[in-house]
Amino acid sequence: MLAPDWKPPADDPARPYRIEELARLASTPAYAGRQLSASGVEEYDELWRWSVDDLDAFWRCVAEFLGHDLPGPALAEERMPGAVWFPEARVNYAKALLEGRPADEVAVVGLSEDPGAGRELTWGRLRDEVAGFAARLRELGVGKGDRVVGYLPNTPEAVVALLGTVSLGAIWSVCGMDYAASAALARFEQLEPKVLVFASSYVHGGKQHQRAGVVAELQAALPTLERSIDVGDFEWADAVGSDPVPELDYAEVEFDHPLWVLFSSGTTGKPKGIVHGHGGAMLEQAKVAALHFDLGPGERLFWYTTPSWMMWNFVVAGLLTGASIVTYDGSPAHPSPDQLWAITAEHGVTATGMSPAYVAACQKAAVGPKNHDLTRLRRVGISGSTFPAVSHRALAADLPPAVQIASISGGTDVVSAFVGPAPTVPVWAGELSRPCLGVAVDAYDESGAPVRGEVGELVITRPLPSMPVMFWNDPDGARYHDAYFDTFPGVWRHGDWITLTDHGSVAIHGRSDATLNRKGIRMGSADIYEPVEALPEIREALVIGIERPDGDYWMPLFVVLADGVEFDEALQARINDAIRTHASPRHVPDVVIAAPGVPHTRTGKKLEVPVKKVLLGQDLSGALDPGSVDAPELLEWYAEIGTLHRP
Template sequence: MSRIEELARFVGVPGGYDDLWAWSVRDLDGFWSGVARHLGLDLPGPVLAEERMPGAVWFPEARVSYAATVLDGRPEDEVAVVGACEDPSATVEITWGELRRRTASLAATLRDLGVGQGDRVVGFLPNTPDAVVAFLATASLGATWSVCGMDYAASAARSRFEQLDPVVLVHASSYVHGGREHDRSDVVAELSAALPTLRAVLEVGTPAWDDALASDVPFEPVAVAFDHPLWVLFSSGTTGRPKGIVHGHGGALLEQAKVAAYHFDLGPGERLFWFTTPSWMMWNFVVGALLTGASVVTYDGSPAHPATDGLWAVAERLGVTVVGMSPGYVAACQKAGVGPAGHDLSRLRRVGISGSTFPASSHEQLQAELGPDVQICSISGGTDVVSAFVGTAPTLPVWPGELSRPCLGVALDAFDAEGHPVRGEVGELVVTRPMPSMPLCFWGDDDGSRYHEAYFDTFSGVWRHGDWITLTDHGSVVIHGRSDATLNRNGIRMGSGDIYEPVEALLEVREALVIGLEEPDGGYWMPLFVVLADGVELDEALDARIRDAVRTHASPRHVPDVVIAAPGIPHTRTGKKLEVPVKKVLAGQDLGSSYDPGSVDVPELIDWYRTVGRSRRTR
């Protein structure tokens, strides 16, 4: 029996998934208290003390610890975390007992450095077990964690961390990708110098780090309020500085445990490997699987090394039961004629897909390669709630190109422009009742105005996420892509601001505009439009300089597909680049009533971008 079926019996809701979901969004108190009791969480008192969005108050009498929920009561000698990399011989296994001991030891080190509740600890780290330990140790003290992957340029990491006034930086000196070790010592030095509030800098892999993990001290987690800040995840920085999204201990652990346990059927004896980086919310999701007692795999390296099907080889070698990847990786394997076939994946039960829309043709081919006993689990959620809005479950059918259902406890709907529910046609993804993991706030947004503007300006009291969706007549959800301008390439969200800064710093470039466009065949086109200085032409040398600037100062993932010289970039009258309207006209969409030419500085430029889009579509 699956864990979701156990939950239905436990809470006394007969029938299938649809009955359970309907109850879960109708009776939030009953559902979330039932989940807490079924998962063995001690959450006393009222559940949803104040229902409003934003600002819902959950479990006001509860005291929780994310780290304690992960580590308490686990079997000492069973494997909790597997640290893998491109070199199979370097794989390490860490038991629950060892993970608890290392966490306690590092927490003691941090405590000796004066780290306490409310302080911020940041990580500039690859996806290794050390990152998991650093997070759990930070959380156990009631301090707040934030992390960036090591492919981020110093300026990109700095724009995030400097907002937090961190007291400790935990970092590595390098990361591995594509068969090569990438030295990042210079970036670490620049980042450290740019954070004046640091009391200490800890480098993993050094004798000092080994000493920090070597103490045999008691694990003494601090219990905090349900809404005590756990971590800060950063938005992509589409407009201005990236937004620091703050989640609480209780909301994050409840939501992540729910998705892992009931939608992916994870628990003791299961093993999750989801290819991600620490910069992406899926890293937090992987750590969250530990809440269920499942073991997880961290991976420092490329999924396509030493061959395109490298990720499948890791899944085989480590005997994972759930593996996760992006649609882009699946497409790359299929184009190369490789994939799960030829690998012993006898323990594999589910393949998770996230990060962007998954074309039906790719789904069908992958399912044929996996066979009928492996379920493909497409999910869609966001950094905003560090969870999923829609996905599947062991008891649900799966349709290629569709996501099976809204997740339990998610009051999901599709609204038209007037805020009316729509079925069978494209609408805005909205959530009409609170979720425990909705942000506590944005960091530094003292009056809550940026938070309100991000999600609640369009429909009062209703969360608008920024995805176009269709709710089908058989209950599934079709995701059409972002309705805002966030870049989402190969499953990794990126910020246009990280691209603009280095490109617009070039003397030859006056201004730049980058667009990420989901295409009907499942592809993703990311052009960079540049307005050049007088007398400058876009030749091969300048094209190469622009690409190199993006690669150096942001990351290789940020490099555009094509650089196009443009006659200008349209703005609002207040100077904001019109990324969303340009994206729509490139896709051939009607701007409709939401577009007011009178609010645009040079409205005729929209027609130029419309022509570019038409030319690409008719090739």
């Protein structure tokens, strides 16, 4: 068995971990009726097996562990899609998050590139501001099922607006302020919102970006709007600073009542509105935060994100555990490349999160965690894309030995993680430690048979509470079904290639809809990116596989060069040698092409599928939302390359 790169420290002062406390609770006769533990690999695997074999008992146990009194069965009807969870329960996400907290302890630390713009909210102050904003919405006629949308940066005001909205049973949706008007409208106009909450500017890279013009476009193009509220004006201040503080009267809603609408990246076609329910998001997100990241009172969570990305919702969900959170309006690399590490150190963060690209950028700039006091840090979360083993080991070398690198993989679809860390389980570089509790992860071949030790489709074979309640404007559920269940009936196909290893971990190989299938051999793009992007001359890479009409297969590799680097035959040889050595000879591309850049979604994912389409000569003008792409002009460059190389 492959030796792990990190093991849980025997003398960790955080023990017993919360996952161990859950295991003890699960050993009572009310649940498993057997002794369960989570204090090692075999023990975790036993706990996981119970969690997916007896979904009803597991989720009742999780609810009790988190302090929620939810009557009746957990899983009343098992089917996918359409599972029925806790039909007798009445819940409210905001109530679960806010009630029973110590009023004078810090809940939210709001930071900005502008030091004078930061502020802290205690639990008491957070609750009062939510109560004030909810009362203002109620005065405006907002109630159960109405939609409130936000065009906001990552600030405490966004957290207050979310919680105030959902406390009423209204439905929330938000876009970060880097989104153009067209991208925000592609989302908001579907929802027919009653209220828009907005800011007039945001901070990034040392600059104040004015967005009043975008806000005006949104207001003009959303005919259902009855009111717009600027978080920087007197109306907001008057609402959240009400004296006396209004009563916070929570709407007790059904477990699956719509909580928020998150949108797919929208890179091909209109963005899909993914609707999650109050109860499912509440239980699933708190499970990952409390059990897999060991968050609770006294802990602090910071994950670099924008409100457009599901990780923002995950950070807010850290509050469900009683932990405090950090919001940050600014660039991760300003005023210095290691800004996220500086924030982590200065504010006593115990679990911090970032992207592989940010880690790589710090490593190439020779800065990072070693330059900061991280005595309180226990976990570094990694999300957004695959994390190469070489980057993992380089990061680990700069961290205190007890700190766990905690990669996760899930998605907007479930607003949580399928696979990730556990504080009691080792970590293997370049891999994710285990399937998360309650998540029936498997890998299937094309025929739907489980595979081990080889690449297969990531599937979920039993329901999760946070699977979407529905897609917005999908009355017969056809789009929802086609998104996940059209390949393996009754089984969720997520669209990622994975390998379930012989030591129980999970390796992620990239999106299956961007699969490289060279002469009948399927390969994951991540296996190529890892060795190439480790080269100091390469900033980023993009590999595409194209089937040609004559049956041939063309696999170009595009590379973005580091500053001052010239592309020549010697560099091309080093790139091919790295791929041949660290992947295999069949992974070596047909051609290496220096590119001006790689286009991404706003959440940082490479646009492999759209680039493939433009290389093939397809016109994406009617199907691609340019506002959802960080550099849409790059697609024109790739279209030209396609013209030059088509047979």
